[in-house]
Structures are given as structure tokens and as C-alpha cells.
Amino acid sequence: MPSNPLLGVFFHWLGGLASASFYVPYKRVRGWAWEVYWLTGGIFSWVIAPWLFASLRTEHLWQVLSNAPHATLAWCWFWGVLWGFGGLTYGLTMRYLGMSLGMAIILGLTMVLGTIGPPILHGTLITLAKTGSGWITFAGIALAIAGVIIVAQAGRAKERELAREQSRAAIAEFNFPRGILLAIFSGIMSSCFAFGLDTGAPIRALTLAAGTSPLSQGLPVLCVVLVGGFTTNFIWCLYLLITNRSGKELLGRAGPSAVATDTAPPLLCNYLLCALAGTAWYFQFFFYTMGESQMGRFAFSSWTLHMASIIIFGTLWGFAFREWAQSRSRTKRLVWTGVAALVIATVVIGAGNYLNAT
Numbered sequence: 001m002p003s004n005p006l007l008g009v010f011f012h013w014l015g016g017l018a019s020a021s022f023y024v025p026y027k028r029v030r031g032w033a034w035e036v037y038w039l040t041g042g043i044f045s046w047v048i049a050p051w052l053f054a055s056l057r058t059e060h061l062w063q064v065l066s067n068a069p070h071a072t073l074a075w076c077w078f079w080g081v082l083w084g085f086g087g088l089t090y091g092l093t094m095r096y097l098g099m100s101l102g103m104a105i106i107l108g109l110t111m112v113l114g115t116i117g118p119p120i121l122h123g124t125l126i127t128l129a130k131t132g133s134g135w136i137t138f139a140g141i142a143l144a145i146a147g148v149i150i151v152a153q154a155g156r157a158k159e160r161e162l163a164r165e166q167s168r169a170a171i172a173e174f175n176f177p178r179g180i181l182l183a184i185f186s187g188i189m190s191s192c193f194a195f196g197l198d199t200g201a202p203i204r205a206l207t208l209a210a211g212t213s214p215l216s217q218g219l220p221v222l223c224v225v226l227v228g229g230f231t232t233n234f235i236w237c238l239y240l241l242i243t244n245r246s247g248k249e250l251l252g253r254a255g256p257s258a259v260a261t262d263t264a265p266p267l268l269c270n271y272l273l274c275a276l277a278g279t280a281w282y283f284q285f286f287f288y289t290m291g292e293s294q295m296g297r298f299a300f301s302s303w304t305l306h307m308a309s310i311i312i313f314g315t316l317w318g319f320a321f322r323e324w325a326q327s328r329s330r331t332k333r334l335v336w337t338g339v340a341a342l343v344i345a346t347v348v349i350g351a352g353n354y355l356n357a358t
Helices: 006-021 034-057 063-065 070-097 098-120 127-131 132-159 162-168 176-190 192-199 201-209 219-244 248-252 267-292 296-320 329-358
Strands: none
Touching: 006 267, 006 296, 006 329, 034 063, 034 219, 034 248, 063 201, 063 248, 070 176, 070 192, 070 201, 070 219, 098 127, 098 132, 098 176, 098 192, 098 296, 127 132, 132 219, 132 296, 132 329, 176 192, 192 219, 192 296, 201 219, 219 267, 267 296, 267 329, 296 329
């Protein structure tokens, strides 16, 4: 099956939409502490959905994984564990730096390291950059990074336009040195997911040999990488469940997160919302692997496409929830300029990949 970079860009947009949307159901969870709903949704994100869809869409999943080199499985799991640390420290970065500055550092680092890291390790970066299609692809990556910076500047401007009381609340825990260290750590760790997917190349070869469609070749790799992410998140959430004594909320009993009017959390509704959120989260990488399979020699650019798509749709959700309603027209124009740069960047990267495929 020949590669189709334009179809790949479309799949990456679907993955970005899923990633930008997954937290929406969590907003309706009631009476559960963060660690309760995060772990519940995470079981669907990192365990149930990956194995279910890989079983349905690939051939001989268990045989493929059992025949995979042990070193490959170990490295995929290891990169997943490191990526888990990035996700856990993302929220702390927002707490100490604010959303705009924190997002710029984390997503910027993640985009750069996750995109160029694998080809550097393989020693192919210079070779790819010497081609005309390579120059176009790298120009698209540079434009995407510029788009991230512009969106972050718009976010910073929005924060400055808050009412004085809101501004004081926003900077109450501002700690630049601590926030910078956390942002750098989170950005580096978050990029490890791209390394985990790249390390899974032998698994992709085995599943293709077993008869799996090229579109679904990355799904068995996700199973292993996400087990690593589950390991990190499970240990941390378990610690919080014990420390905060919030585990009883899983059984429908009111816990520390309940407010005075709560008697018990709406158990069935919470579980369904977490299942929806967790499955939506998984679909970002379900479509990511499909998109990556269509990008040919420049598959490494998939990471930039993924991150850009998340920011595009995340910004659209921000407008849908009226987060920018009180912003000045200049600030809104700035954020739309950043979004436009990201959209154009995805098209440019797709064009570079397309020229290489023709």
C-alpha cells in the first residue's frame, strides 16, 4: 500500500481533535477527586482501549508481541514510563508558570525533541534535510513552532487582561525557577512517547508480516508503550488514593472531594463519563499511528502534526467555552494568527511528504 501523506494529515487532525476534546467529559464528573477520575479514565486510555482495538484491527496480536524482541518490548515500555512523568508534571507547570508560558515551553520542547530526536538517533536527519521535499517539511516544522509561540503570546496577553482579583488568583502560586525546571522536565519527558513509537519498528514489521493492514501497524506498539504510561500514572494515583483517602469514592461513598451538598458521587454517570474521556484520549494515538503510516520517509514529522493539531482544536474548544470572551480584539487576532500558522504548517508538512512520495 503506497503512502498517502495528505490522508496522513487528515488522520493527524482527527487525532488532534480527540486529544483536545478528551477532557470535556471530565468536567462533568461530580464528587470524585482528581486521582479517582484520572485513574478510572486512564484504565480505558492505557489498558482497555489499546488492547481492545489492537485485537480487533490487527492479526495475531499475542503471537506478534510474544515474538517481538525482548529488548524492543522493554524499551517501548521504558519510554512509556518516562512519558508518564511528563503528563504528571504538566499540571504542576501550569500551576507555577501559568498556562501560556508553561504551554509554550512544554509543547515547544516536546515538538522539537519528539520530531527531530528519532532521526538524529538513526543518523538520518542530515540526509533527509538535503532533499527538496525535506526542506519543505522542515520549513513546515519551523512554522509550527512559530505558531506555538504566537498562541502562547496570545495566552499571555489574555492573562494580563484578567480582572485584578483574577490576576492575583492566577499568580498566587507563581514560582518562576520551580516552574521553569518543571516545564523543561515535562517537555523532555512528554517527547518520550515519540521515541517509544519509533522504537517499536520491529513490532510493526512483525504485525505487517502477520497480515495486518498498514494503517493499523502501529496499534500493537501502542499497547506496549501505554502499559509504561499506565505504570507511572497508576503508582502516583495509588499514592494519592491512599494519602487523600479518596479511594472510597470509587464505591459511591462521599469522599474528601465532596462539597457540603453532596451525599455520594453519581457512580454510574461518573464511570460512563470517565470511560468516554479515556477512550477519546486513546483515539488521539489510534489516529496518530494511522497518520504516521502514511507519511513515508518523513514519518518523524508526524509528531509535529500531532502537537499542532492538538493546539488548533484546543484553541477552538477555548472559544467554544468562552475562555476568550473578555479578551481584546487584538488578542483574539493574535491567537487566530497562531492557529492559522499551525494550520498552514500542517499543510506544508503534508506537501513536503507528498512531494517525497511522488
